[in-house]
Amino acid sequence: MKRIIFLFLSILFFPKFIFAQDCNITLTGVILDKGTNIPLGYSNIFLENTGEGTVSDEQGFFEIKNICPAEYHVKISHIGCHSEEYFVKIEKDTLLKIYLSHHSELLDEVVIHGSHEDNSTESSQSISRADIASESNKNLSDILENISGVSVLKNGSGISKPVVHGLFGNRVAVLNNGITQTGQQWGNDHAPEIDPFVADHLSVVKGASALAYGGNSLGSVILVETGNIQEDPHLHGEVNYTLQSNGWGHTLNITVEESGKLAAWRLTGTLKRQGDNRTPNYFLTNTGKQENNIALQVEKKIHPKWKTDFYYSLFNTKIGILRGSHIGNLTDLQEAFERSEPFSTEDNFSYNIGSPRQEVTHHLVKVETKYLMDDEKIIKFKYGGQLNNRKEFDIRRGSSSDRPSLNLSLFSHHAEAAYNGLVGEKIFLKAGVQFDMIDNGNVSGTGVLPLIPNYRSYQTSTYWIVQNDQAEEWLFEFGGRFSLKQLRVKRITQTIPKAIEVLDHLFQNYALSSGVRWKKNDFFKANFNIGYLLRAPEVNELYSFGLHQGVSGIEEGNENMGVEKSLKALLSLDFRIQNKLFVQALGYFQNVQDFIYLEPQEEFRLTIRGAFPIFIYKQTDANIAGVDLLLKYEPKQNLNFIAKYALVRGYDLTNNLGLVNIPSDNIFSSMTYTFKNKEKWKNNSFTINGRYVFQQKRITETQDFLLPPNDYFLLGLQIGTNYEWQKSNLKISLRAENLLNSTYRDYLNRLRYFADENGINVSLNLNYQF
Amino acid sequence: MFKKNKIMKNLKYIFIINLICSVLFLNSCKNDDDIDIDVEELITTVTYTLTPTSGDAVTLSFSDIDGDGGNDPIITGGTLQANMNYTGALDLKNESETPAESITEEIEEEDLDHQFFFSTDGGLDLTVTYNDEDSQGNPLGLATNLVTGVASTGTLKVILRHKPGKAESGVSTGDITNAGGETDIEVTFDIVVQ
Numbered sequence: 001m002k003r004i005i006f007l008f009l010s011i012l013f014f015p016k017f018i019f020a021q022d023c024n025i026t027l028t029g030v031i032l033d034k035g036t037n038i039p040l041g042y043s044n045i046f047l048e049n050t051g052e053g054t055v056s057d058e059q060g061f062f063e064i065k066n067i068c069p070a071e072y073h074v075k076i077s078h079i080g081c082h083s084e085e086y087f088v089k090i091e092k093d094t095l096l097k098i099y100l101s102h103h104s105e106l107l108d109e110v111v112i113h114g115s116h117e118d119n120s121t122e123s124s125q126s127i128s129r130a131d132i133a134s135e136s137n138k139n140l141s142d143i144l145e146n147i148s149g150v151s152v153l154k155n156g157s158g159i160s161k162p163v164v165h166g167l168f169g170n171r172v173a174v175l176n177n178g179i180t181q182t183g184q185q186w187g188n189d190h191a192p193e194i195d196p197f198v199a200d201h202l203s204v205v206k207g208a209s210a211l212a213y214g215g216n217s218l219g220s221v222i223l224v225e226t227g228n229i230q231e232d233p234h235l236h237g238e239v240n241y242t243l244q245s246n247g248w249g250h251t252l253n254i255t256v257e258e259s260g261k262l263a264a265w266r267l268t269g270t271l272k273r274q275g276d277n278r279t280p281n282y283f284l285t286n287t288g289k290q291e292n293n294i295a296l297q298v299e300k301k302i303h304p305k306w307k308t309d310f311y312y313s314l315f316n317t318k319i320g321i322l323r324g325s326h327i328g329n330l331t332d333l334q335e336a337f338e339r340s341e342p343f344s345t346e347d348n349f350s351y352n353i354g355s356p357r358q359e360v361t362h363h364l365v366k367v368e369t370k371y372l373m374d375d376e377k378i379i380k381f382k383y384g385g386q387l388n389n390r391k392e393f394d395i396r397r398g399s400s401s402d403r404p405s406l407n408l409s410l411f412s413h414h415a416e417a418a419y420n421g422l423v424g425e426k427i428f429l430k431a432g433v434q435f436d437m438i439d440n441g442n443v444s445g446t447g448v449l450p451l452i453p454n455y456r457s458y459q460t461s462t463y464w465i466v467q468n469d470q471a472e473e474w475l476f477e478f479g480g481r482f483s484l485k486q487l488r489v490k491r492i493t494q495t496i497p498k499a500i501e502v503l504d505h506l507f508q509n510y511a512l513s514s515g516v517r518w519k520k521n522d523f524f525k526a527n528f529n530i531g532y533l534l535r536a537p538e539v540n541e542l543y544s545f546g547l548h549q550g551v552s553g554i555e556e557g558n559e560n561m562g563v564e565k566s567l568k569a570l571l572s573l574d575f576r577i578q579n580k581l582f583v584q585a586l587g588y589f590q591n592v593q594d595f596i597y598l599e600p601q602e603e604f605r606l607t608i609r610g611a612f613p614i615f616i617y618k619q620t621d622a623n624i625a626g627v628d629l630l631l632k633y634e635p636k637q638n639l640n641f642i643a644k645y646a647l648v649r650g651y652d653l654t655n656n657l658g659l660v661n662i663p664s665d666n667i668f669s670s671m672t673y674t675f676k677n678k679e680k681w682k683n684n685s686f687t688i689n690g691r692y693v694f695q696q697k698r699i700t701e702t703q704d705f706l707l708p709p710n711d712y713f714l715l716g717l718q719i720g721t722n723y724e725w726q727k728s729n730l731k732i733s734l735r736a737e738n739l740l741n742s743t744y745r746d747y748l749n750r751l752r753y754f755a756d757e758n759g760i761n762v763s764l765n766l767n768y769q770f
Numbered sequence: 771m772f773k774k775n776k777i778m779k780n781l782k783y784i785f786i787i788n789l790i791c792s793v794l795f796l797n798s799c800k801n802d803d804d805i806d807i808d809v810e811e812l813i814t815t816v817t818y819t820l821t822p823t824s825g826d827a828v829t830l831s832f833s834d835i836d837g838d839g840g841n842d843p844i845i846t847g848g849t850l851q852a853n854m855n856y857t858g859a860l861d862l863k864n865e866s867e868t869p870a871e872s873i874t875e876e877i878e879e880e881d882l883d884h885q886f887f888f889s890t891d892g893g894l895d896l897t898v899t900y901n902d903e904d905s906q907g908n909p910l911g912l913a914t915n916l917v918t919g920v921a922s923t924g925t926l927k928v929i930l931r932h933k934p935g936k937a938e939s940g941v942s943t944g945d946i947t948n949a950g951g952e953t954d955i956e957v958t959f960d961i962v963v964q
Binding site for chain 1: 805809810811813814816832834835836837838839840842843866929932933935950951952953954955956957
């Protein structure tokens with residue numbers, strides 16, 4: 001895949017016509033690591049058209065003399081990096097500054113507007129396109145788990161949502177291409193409806209307050225960034241195919257792009273088919289999955305300073321949920337807990353997806369227009385519209401199994417005007433106004449009383465962030481956000497006969513944040529952030545009513561709740577020693593007043609189907625604190641060790657208990673060795689990794705049906721190689737997960753009540769770039 | 771420092787924008803008629819009528835007309851004669867609709883997908899046996915025989931399972947252990963045998 005974001009050309013002007021073919025142009029350049037700015041010595045530089053090539057010196061510099069003015073495809077490769085290709089028009093002596101991602105795990109989220117890099121005092125980490133492609137059979141959240149401090153809340157292996165710094169769902173915003181994802185985020189069993197393949201990179205911003213990104217996030221934001229289309233008039237693209245042994249899953253993705261005369265465009269399509277997963281001892285019946293996604297990105301430069309983007313994506317999935325996890329009453333639950341394998345486990349593998357299952361379709365349309373004014377000021381207008389339809393099918397009597405028990409249709413509009421630019425000489429201002437409307441309704445015909453009522457909400461927000469411009473060593477940042485949210489709910493009453501009542505809420509929310517970044521030099525950087533934020537309760541927290549499969553019980557909202565008030569402070573340190581040891585350490589503390597949580601009740605509700613556990617939304621005061629650590633040791637360029645550690649503690653201060661659904665402490669480590677290139681076989685690498693997850697011991701018996709499962713260790717292996725032709729490139733990788741075929745259960749997976757996690761999985765990934 | 775009146779001015783603008791936008795959108799979409807307030811497949815009432823070979827019939831019932839939540843269900847137990855044979859008939863209804871919908875008929879139609887299970891607790895001396903079959907010759911349980919023993923008190927539990935594993939071990943003799951499936955009904959009656 002080609003990108004130009006990190007490519008700067010020194011060409012400012014070039015003559016309109018050239019009198020003679022002047023073949024004495026010199027191309028010079030420097031190759032640096034995107035994550036650390038370290039020069040990458042001994043990189044290969046290759047001009048595809050002419051076959052000329054060279055190797056950079058120890059400082060990353062290279063020089064190619066006597067080339068003719070022409071359009072070139074420049075291919076750059078370095079041991080341990082994914083090779084990159086750029087399209088460059090060379091008409092005079094040219095200097096290229098090229099970034100490769102050698103230390104991809106140390107990558108920050110970098111946004112460049114014109115020549116102004118978007119500075120931030122917040123801490124972030126990214127996952128590059130190549131890493132997304134090599135794990136293409138996984139879903140978005142599982143790929144994000146590679147970032148330290150990110151865990152995954154699951155409902156079987158098909159449904160997962162990211163947990164960042166102990167918080168998830170409504171409290172972590174997911175931005176798909178700059179638009180806040182508005183699906184049914186409230187359910188623990190509702191995954192973000194995004195195909196990771198649309199992304200150029202994925203980032204997690206671990207801040208104290210994400211003011212520009214919308215109101216609900218109590219600090220952390222996940223960004224799915226599509227990246228720009230390279231200004232290359234030729235058609236390029238990639239084909240990606242993955243076969244996985246567990247569930248015999250197939251994933252096929254095709255991405256093509258071109259910078260045509262009218263506009264630049266990129267088209268991405270993904271197909272996934274997967275059957276029943278298997279634990280070491282039995283099949284997980286009805287855990288298949290299907291996915292069909294397509295996305296179109298169009299960029300049009302109307303004028304050198306005026307750029308317009310259009311983006312459309314369709315995400316469509318059908319996910320089976322373990323047949324034996326469909327809950328009955330308390331007696332059934334108790335029975336299910338005691339079984340060695342779940343009820344209804346079939347002896348044979350199948351691709352069939354019966355009930356219970358989810359069928360979700362998500363459309364996103366985005367239009368953005370940016371105008372760059374003379375003095376680096378940018379005005380931006382953005383519209384994002386989303387349509388989300390979620391159908392959940394339960395096992396029902398008679399022919400009703402073909403009718404969904406939950407059928408929600410959500411419409412959302414987001415409109416935004418933003419301004420970035422200097423105010424006076426030293427102050428850089430980012431400000432904006434946003435309007436959001438959400439209309440969420442139950443589609444009639446389910447024959448089941450809806451779990452959440454129909455509602456509509458309107459929110460208008462404004463934010464501003466000021467920074468000192470051209471910050472070198474010290475960057476200061478201060479910002480605020482204010483929003484007004486109206487909520488109108490149409491609830492079905494409990495009376496006989498049933499009626500509809502209309503309820504209105506008005507919430508005023510604000511957020512304040514400030515931060516400082518101290519960048520001593522390339523070897524040491526520290527960020528400190530502090531933010532205070534209010535979050536209005538969501539509709540499910542106010543009005544849920546009924547049996548919720550995702551919590552295995554009856555869930556009841558509490559309409560009298562007020563806003564959550566959160567104070568978060570975060571300190572992160574990035575430093576390195578002799579370009580061999582890299583350390584990223586991050587610590588945070590968050591105090592949430594009136595933290596909304598689901599409290600299990602001691603009494604059960606007697607219904608005609610037996611007794612059911614009840615969960616009621618309550619507010620308490622909570623403290624959440626934690627540490628994320630990332631260490632990378634690279635004694636030689638072809639050998640590296642990585643260790644990641646994450647720890648989170650969450651306490652309910654009022655009840656003196658641990659918070660539920662707080663991830664267990666975990667350690668991940670890996671060793672990668674890259675062998676010498678053998679002719680056209682490059683980047684031949686071998687990786688061994690291990691993950692150890694501690695037992696979550698801060699939960700008592702009164703808080704859950706079962707105590708958290710034991711600790712576990714998983715071993716993984718990966719081997720990969722790269723075969724390069726003149727103009728194309730084939731990457732092959734073979735990956736094994738849970739190599740020891742261990743039987744284990746994970747605390748954050750709801751299916752832990754019913755079944756073991758997946759056993760060994762071997763996947764083969766082929767990635768062809770042209 | 772920002773002056774307070776400036777902030778207030780900003781807030782006013784936001785409020786106005788929100789108001790305008792809300793008005794634009796507020797009444798443009800769906801109306802209330804779309805909201806579906808009928809619950810289908812709801813079972814509100816279970817009655818178990820026990821007719822002895824001599825004497826008066828006893829009716830056990832469980833009813834929760836407003837469904838889950840709201841008012842508590844009304845449960846009526848009964849007194850049975852010792853050492854007596856009863857024929858039992860179960861009847862299931864949805865009484866939240868008028869006229870009440872018979873769920874019994876639905877179960878008869880889908881007999882392969884249903885089975886009732888009976889169990890006693892607290893030393894109650896009685897046994898329940900099946901007196902009907904589905905189209906494949908497995909028990910269903912809408913019709914039963916109930917035989918009481920000596921005087922005793924305790925509870926009788928009636929469970930209806932949807933899609934049980936009828937072929938699993940013990941299920942055809944009324945043992946629920948390996949049945950699986952979903953519980954459609956689970957009601958418990960207080961019984962006195964005297």
